[in-house]
Amino acid sequence: MSARPHMDLEALPFPVLFADIGGTNARFAILTDAHAALRHFDTVETKNHVTLEDAVEAAVLRRTALRPRTMVFAVAGPIREERTQLTNCPWVVVPRALMETFDLDHVLLFNDFEALALSLPGLxxxxxxxxxxxxxxxxxxxxxxxxxxxxxxxxxxxxxxxxxxxxxxxxxxxxxxxxxxxxxxxxxxxxxxxxxxxxxxxxxxxxxxxxxxxxxxxxxxxxxxxxxxxxxxxxxxxxxxxxxxxxxxxxxxxxxxxxxxxxxxxxxxxxxxxxxxxxxxxxxxxxxxxxxxxxxxxxxxxxxxxxxxxVHERPALAGLVAFARTPTRFGVHLEGRHWVR
The missing domain is CATH 3.40.367.20 (Hexokinase; domain 1)
Structure with missing residues (x-):
């Protein structure tokens, strides 16, 4: 598994699990294919889970039989290549560990406001x-x-x-x-x-x-x-x-x-x-x-x-979903944010 260098991304393998992780709350959703309706899960408070992996297991995987092949995250803080520490939350995002834990093919990380920006044309x-x-x-x-x-x-x-x-x-x-x-x-x-x-x-x-x-x-x-x-x-x-x-x-x-x-x-x-x-x-x-x-x-x-x-309830998730449905619509630099099995 390695971080993928900058390249064009035409499609992601589905199902895709999305997460918008802020300092206080984390919001999750799953998309089964590029044309499907989005399934939302309950918002969780970050303080109630020790790690991101715990939150994904409790809030999502125990509530669906779907198993994601891709995870796309928006995180509150600057993205680091191997370990991203959230700015106002003790969680640390380690993409390689996520791929091992949840048997993933792809992991992508976005800054939370970068994800919000992706949502703007579609609002x-x-x-x-x-x-x-x-x-x-x-x-x-x-x-x-x-x-x-x-x-x-x-x-x-x-x-x-x-x-x-x-x-x-x-x-x-x-x-x-x-x-x-x-x-x-x-x-x-x-x-x-x-x-x-x-x-x-x-x-x-x-x-x-x-x-x-x-x-x-x-x-x-x-x-x-x-x-x-x-x-x-x-x-x-x-x-x-x-x-x-x-x-x-x-x-x-x-x-x-x-x-x-x-x-x-x-x-x-x-x-x-x-x-x-x-x-x-x-x-x-x-x-x-x-x-x-x-x-x-x-x-x-x-x-x-x-x-x-x-006033959209989950705009950062909407931005991530817009990217996952049609990656070629957005000019996103992938280096240091995209991990592939």
């Missing part, structure tokens, strides 16, 4: 909720960014009649204070390191970190202890929580605008992950778009770029 109008006056167009370079357990981002470029995903760690780019209110809140932000990155504030734990900083800036004792409590308090009208969620949307807009400029994302910017749909009303209230467009001297360019929330 229907009902899978999206516009933030602004329109949905993104079908064509053009696209960006996806998503706050959840962490902050992920990826691009999708249309070139040479193919969609080419561009994975990266854009969620870790620097975030800086801009307004007077930012400068009042910033000194109170708890910093995991020396700097404040996008993920410092724009993720689940970042929302709580931002809430505590806003409370400290106002000299108020924080009442919320979880991100869910912050969003619930905001919905109930608590002023500190209301401002926190509003600032969260603004900071997300700034980072999204930076990535839109970097990729020249005329095909739109998509907001994915678990948090965006929960704060859709705030994202659509104006602060997100204002921050997104505030990119002098390119305000007009940013105004021309559509933004939308992905």
């Amino acid at each position: 229907a109008a009902e899978d999206l909720e516009a933030v602004g006056d329109r949905l993104p167009p079908e064509d053009g370079t696209k960006v996806v960014i998503g706050p959840g357990t962490g902050l992920g981002a990826a691009g999708l470029v249309h070139a040479a009649h193919m969609w080419v995903p561009v994975p990266g760690e854009g969620g870790h780019i620097d975030l800086a204070p801009i307004t007077a209110r930012d400068l009042a809140v910033w000194p109170h932000v708890e910093r995991p390191g020396e700097r404040i990155s996008g993920e410092t504030l724009i993720c689940g734990s970042g929302l709580l970190r931002l809430y505590r900083a806003v409370a400290a800036a106002d000299g108020v004792a924080p009442a919320c202890t979880t991100p869910a409590e912050v969003t619930a308090a905001a919905e109930a009208g608590d002023p500190v929580a209301v401002e926190t969620v509003a600032l969260f949307a603004i900071h997300l807009g700034r980072i999204a605008g930076n990535l839109a400029l970097t990729f020249l994302a005329r095909g739109g910017v998509y907001l994915a992950g678990g948090i965006a749909p929960r704060i859709a009303a705030v994202l659509k209230s104006g602060g997100f778009r204002a921050a997104f467009e505030d990119k002098n001297p390119h305000e007009d360019l940013l105004r021309s770029m559509a933004t939308a929330i992905v």
Whole structure:
């Protein structure tokens, strides 16, 4: 068994088992052939299984007689050739061990936001909720960014009649204070390191970190202890929580605008992950778009770029499935991510 070098991949052997593994949850599905309906399995919490192999056995193989010949995974973290450690989860993905354990012919790994990017051309109008006056167009370079357990981002470029995903760690780019209110809140932000990155504030734990900083800036004792409590308090009208969620949307807009400029994302910017749909009303209230467009001297360019929330329940899996059905539609570099018996 070896990692396959870069080459064209015209088809995968079926059945194919798909997994979208995030910091908190893992989602699984099986496809019996390129034209079949997808069979989903229950979402599992990563903390309830010691290893990925344990989760696959418990969540999938005990619930079907099908035995996959191929596994295609989306993992939260940068892909390594032999052992991929997930960023916000203790699981380690070892493709050669997976092939031995489950008698596989192929294993492919994608970054989780790379898989999300693969889904974008196939999302229907009902899978999206516009933030602004329109949905993104079908064509053009696209960006996806998503706050959840962490902050992920990826691009999708249309070139040479193919969609080419561009994975990266854009969620870790620097975030800086801009307004007077930012400068009042910033000194109170708890910093995991020396700097404040996008993920410092724009993720689940970042929302709580931002809430505590806003409370400290106002000299108020924080009442919320979880991100869910912050969003619930905001919905109930608590002023500190209301401002926190509003600032969260603004900071997300700034980072999204930076990535839109970097990729020249005329095909739109998509907001994915678990948090965006929960704060859709705030994202659509104006602060997100204002921050997104505030990119002098390119305000007009940013105004021309559509933004939308992905409300599809399992978009990363949808991206993996789109690739498995028609690999030739996508320009995916296989070196270091594709293992063959």
